[in-house]
Amino acid sequence: MFSNEIYYCEPVYRPPSEAYSLLIQATEGCTHRCTFCVSNWGKKYKVRAFDEIKRDLDTARRIYGTRVEKIFFLDGNAMSMPYQNLLEITHYAKSLFPNLKRASLYAHSKDILNKTEEELKSLADAGLKMAYIGIESGNNDLLEAVRKNQTAEDVIAAFHKCFKTGITPSGTIILGLAGRNRDLSVRHMKDTADLVNRASPVHVVTGKSIPPWYISCLALMIPEGTPVHKDTVSGKFTPMDSDEILYEMKIFIENISDDVSHCIFRSNHASNYLALEGVLRKDRDKILGIIEKNLKDKSDIRPEFYRGL
Ligand SMILES: C[S@@+](CC[C@H](N)C(=O)[O-])C[C@H]1O[C@@H](n2cnc3c(N)ncnc32)[C@H](O)[C@@H]1O
Numbered sequence: 001m002f003s004n005e006i007y008y009c010e011p012v013y014r015p016p017s018e019a020y021s022l023l024i025q026a027t028e029g030c031t032h033r034c035t036f037c038v039s040n041w042g043k044k045y046k047v048r049a050f051d052e053i054k055r056d057l058d059t060a061r062r063i064y065g066t067r068v069e070k071i072f073f074l075d076g077n078a079m080s081m082p083y084q085n086l087l088e089i090t091h092y093a094k095s096l097f098p099n100l101k102r103a104s105l106y107a108h109s110k111d112i113l114n115k116t117e118e119e120l121k122s123l124a125d126a127g128l129k130m131a132y133i134g135i136e137s138g139n140n141d142l143l144e145a146v147r148k149n150q151t152a153e154d155v156i157a158a159f160h161k162c163f164k165t166g167i168t169p170s171g172t173i174i175l176g177l178a179g180r181n182r183d184l185s186v187r188h189m190k191d192t193a194d195l196v197n198r199a200s201p202v203h204v205v206t207g208k209s210i211p212p213w214y215i216s217c218l219a220l221m222i223p224e225g226t227p228v229h230k231d232t233v234s235g236k237f238t239p240m241d242s243d244e245i246l247y248e249m250k251i252f253i254e255n256i257s258d259d260v261s262h263c264i265f266r267s268n269h270a271s272n273y274l275a276l277e278g279v280l281r282k283d284r285d286k287i288l289g290i291i292e293k294n295l296k297d298k299s300d301i302r303p304e305f306y307r308g309l
Pocket residue numbers: 013030036037038039076077106107108109132133134135136172173174218219220221222223271309
């Protein structure tokens with residue numbers, strides 16, 4: 001008798017664009033401890049054994065048949081899995097689901113840098129087509145303060161490596177990460193725009209068409225149990241309000257250069273005060289117009305109680 005239950009190590013988080021994907025627990029927790037992130041605290045990092053993952057994939061095959069088109073490998077940084085394990089589960093998933101269009105996962109920039117170009121190419125060929133990478137900020141002081149364990153240069157190198165190997169990178173930026181600190185907030189946004197300008201595929205992909213890539217903004221949430229929550233309660237950290245967050249997004253968009261093209265920009269994650277979508281740099285003025293309007297009339301601002309992670 002087979003069980004019809006797929007194992008999850010709760011709570012699980014996935015990007016908004018993976019809402020209809022089959023979620024498969026490949027790792028548990030995360031190898032990092034960023035001060036703002038809830039997905040690591042309370043979970044012990046673990047790479048699940050192939051047999052356990054295989055059992056869940058087999059169960060999903062029995063439940064959904066061959067309908068599955070997208071798979072998202074949980075957890076916080078599933079790209080940290082050893083190359084062979086990741087290749088094996090991607091191959092197995094593809095063998096069960098012939099209609100699979102892509103497998104994807106969360107990846108810390110260093111998980112990508114720790115794999116060779118050949119390994120990343122093989123993973124992409126096997127079906128691992130997208131990596132969600134936490135940029136958070138392009139400002140190295142802020143990255144250090146939030147214990148991100150990466151620099152802007154690491155993120156740029158990781159994006160370039162993805163473009164060269166056929167993995168689509170999707171980067172997330174956290175608005176409000178500097179808290180109510182005007183000087184750091186401006187540096188946060190200018191340096192983040194600079195990082196995105198330098199991460200653009202135009203710097204590494206030559207002789208063929210520029211691939212689409214993704215940049216999303218999230219707005220800082222203060223989850224209980226995290227160091228940023230402790231600092232907020234003690235008064236050491238003051239969160240920004242919706243106007244300040246919008247103003248940060250404005251600085252970011254204003255500083256995007258002509259180097260950026262084919263970049264799908266979104267702020268549709270539930271943490272945001274203002275949901276936007278456009279293509280950078282093409283739609284820069286349109287996006288800025290909507291931000292300006294909402295700074296004045298707040299007509300599209302999401303109420304605080306609707307925000308979430
Ligand atoms: C579950 S994490 C996985 C990302 C991946 N481990 C990495 O670091 O590159 C996904 C993203 O959610 C965002 N995030 C996590 N905690 C957040 C918070 N408290 N407020 C807003 N965004 C947050 C960050 O952008 C983070 O990179």
